[in-house]
Amino acid sequence: MTAAIAAGVLVAAGVYLLLQRGLIRVILGFVLLGHAANVVIVAAGGMRLRDAPLLSGAGTDRMADPLPQAFVLTAIVITFGLTVYLLAIARAGGDDDPPEESSDEEDPR
């Protein structure tokens, strides 16, 4: 239940920012969507068993599914790479709104 609400809130915020002006806000939305996707994947592994999958001699009965965690771990690093790349685009002056819309304000470039 909490995972579903968290994912929903993150997606709503991410989509809203994605539809805003300016690349920085779009990037913020993108990061939020990344969080949402990761929450959904981990939740898909089941939220009842929550012990870290670290084998230490004790039983594995209460351990969480390690597979979604492995997916999410690399996904986080890839999202980071994409975020950095998008930020670099924003930095390179690739602001993106059409001129007729930015006429009310000066282009930051």
Place this chain on the structure above:
Amino acid sequence: MILVVALVGMGVLALAVPALSPRFGRDTGYVLAVGFLLLGVVLTPAVVDAVASRPVEFSVPWIPSLGIAVTLRLDGLAALFAVLVVGVGALIMAYCPRYLHGDHHVRTYMLLTLFAGAMLGLVLAADLVLLFVFWELTAISSFFLIGGTGPHSAAPAKRALLVTAGGGVGLLVAVVLIIVATGTSDLDTIVAHPELISDSGFAVPVAVLVALAAFTKSAQLPFHSWLPGAMVAITPVSAYLHAATMVKAGIYLLMRFSPVFADAAAWQGSLTAVGLSTAVVAAALALRQNDLKALLAYSTVSQLGLLVAVTGVGTPVALSAATVHTFAHALFKATLFMLVGIIDREAGSRDIRELGGLRRVMPVTATLTALAAMSLAGVPPTIGFVSKETIFQGLAEADFAPWAGGVSAGLGVAASALTFAYAIRIFRGAFAGPTIQRQLYEPAWQFLAPAAVAAVAGLVLGPGVSWLEPLEKSAVAAMEAGVATPDLALWHGWSLELALSLVTFTIGLGLLLVRRRVLAVLWRLPAPETGVYFDRGYDAVEAAGRALGRPHRSGAVAAFAVWPLLALAGLGIAALVGAGGLPGPAPGTSRAYDWVVLVLLVAATAAVVRTGRALVAVAALGVVGMLVTVWFVLSGATDVAITLLLVEALTAVVAVLVLRGMPARFRPTPARRRAPAAVLAGVLGVLTAAATLAFTGWRDRSPLGDYFLSRAPQDTGGRDVVNTILVDYRALDTLGEATVLGVMALALLMLRAVATTGATGPGGPDAAGGQPGDTAGADDTAGAGGGRPVSGGAGRPAGRMLFHVMDMLLAPAMLALSAYLFLRGHYAPGGGFIAALVAGGAVAFGWFARGRAGGPVPVLRALRARPLVAAGLLTSVAVGLAPALVGEPFLTPLHATVAGVPLTTSLLFDLGVYLIVLGLLVAAVSRLGTAGLHSPDVRARRVVLRHLRESR
């Protein structure tokens, strides 16, 4: 095994070029020529066996589940082409050193040798899938060789690639159809049982697609225009790829499939028709050229047409003609290209109108050109005469229609008469008439020697054509077993073909006598410039794409992101309605403390959305990240949580670096856009929540998860199961993901270069320098937040000192921590990703302290993104390949215990991942951090400038 040695040898030669180059410079070509000859010696026993009808074969499984194998096979036909690839290759390599100048020779030599390897693989491949791979490799190396001569070569290279790759797609479809029809990709089985294809219902599409692939590769009408365009390449490339070998790949393919289709009249008729019309039209086009190289290009198209035609006729005599002429053409056309290259270098032109009388100053060159031109014209006693006569004999045997033999022979004579005429035009154009450039002299003998060898071989092999007989007979036998081929001889009595030769010479001399009128007529003929139809088609496709995309071609992300989002919402609503409601929450999936985290998360997310200030938004985003981290900890995802924590910290660093010099406040979005965006966002949020509710939490661990938990210790020796999945069980995924990160690092370097290029142009001020008011605003905000101690040179000494001291203490500690986390990754939370993020933190910290990447630790200062990424990728792939030595699949981890310490190759694999991730971080910090402070990467910038020029 010999075949593998030869093929791998080519690869080794190509990789040796950078090592040889510093010592030998452009003379590296001589070393490569010797290498080619040595590989020829290695191949000789196999060729001898193949000629004696004992094909040499090598096979290892490649994709056993599909029955696809790496099968190499040298039979008579493959031997013919292998001899050409290696022999002409050696000559071209020996020609290059005196021809090449400038500093691009490493690239040229590597690509030429790689091409030779690909072409050798193409003719040796006895598995259709393998053959397709090599087919494409030749097209790709051709693309780079054509496109390597400067901005003007980009368009012809693109045309050549798209035309031949289009045919390659056809070949791929044909291969798939054949595998579906016959159940095998083994070429021998398919050729030995033609009925497998002809009875399958796929016979017609397969034949059409194979012919299409061959016609594009061998530049037949209407696909011929890429070949004259490819003449922008340097002469060795034209001689080797676009005359002697690669363009013959189409002929080779037709020959290979000849046993399957040769009995079909439609196959015979279409090949003969296309081949002969190409032969005549291209010969006429050749005659009207003034540029000697363009003339030779059209001549090649024409001669390839003859080869397609005789292959289509398919009788033993015709196939014999195809093999002999393939050999003869490679000899005389490579010679002519080399000689035209020499004329070009010596006289500074290859235009007939600017040349003249060179026979007085370059008598040896003139003699060699005469020899090769005689072979081209089919004049005795050269090998060209023998092959041309055999072609006439073969064409006269065409029998797909009652009139076919006569018409085919007639068209063959017409093409050959035009050939005779332009062969004389080549010689007269350069060497006859008054001498214009008297100061010229003969080139060095080293420059002439390779051409001389080929020209003399063409002369000697005329009378000595019987020496070629074993090769010819075994090649024909490979296409059609157990047939008698005519014996090859310079003089074979008074015959029809001799009469046809005499007719050819008579018409050719007649054309020479009335040459002014002929040329006037030819020049008046409408013939489009090279590739104009292709370009029209290409532009039309582009225009169609633009028209299709116009509604979404707004610069704003929202303008095009909204469509897929709307579609998603529509799909979600339809699914929700279709399912008729939602189940309740799965039992036991929420705990009390989850709700606390959720409330905080909602608050922080709202802050990100609501704020108008950039730094506040970034800070709030960091808080969201921290809360998600906590959520991961509570879900038992420890490794994930650590990773996310580090990523959040580094994201904040990079975001602050980027926000310097950008407006402190976001530009407000117009209200008319905000409300619909909020509605769409709300709908998608609700749908996400509903889907998560419906689809998660209903079962516990997956069977795969159980498997990993129970098997990890004995399979991998590791106890942190997530990390064992990353580096042992699913290492291929990890390798792919790490590669993506490496690509991102390289893209970052290029992107900064582009940005700097734009800033120096007329586009306006640098992104970092524009809008001074806004920049100051951002400065103030940053200063208040304490997040920005270095401000473009005017830093605050006290704050900087603090960072300095912290850095001195922290960086070594962070590095030690990184090493510790890395080493323990198999047993406890840590591993390559996490450890590299910690080290990246040290790099970023050093930047804050000093305004540049690095810190007090020398290692950190020396880090550069490109070598890191390269070393990481090489390490990971090498570790992946190592198991092949003991017969295990790619990336199988190997374990050993040395002196009681368990060792595993997955640690080395993880090291590769570590290096790549660190490379990305170094790229990010150095590129985004140093903007405006240091000069950009000059080399990357130059590359980008060149690309921009070429694409214009």
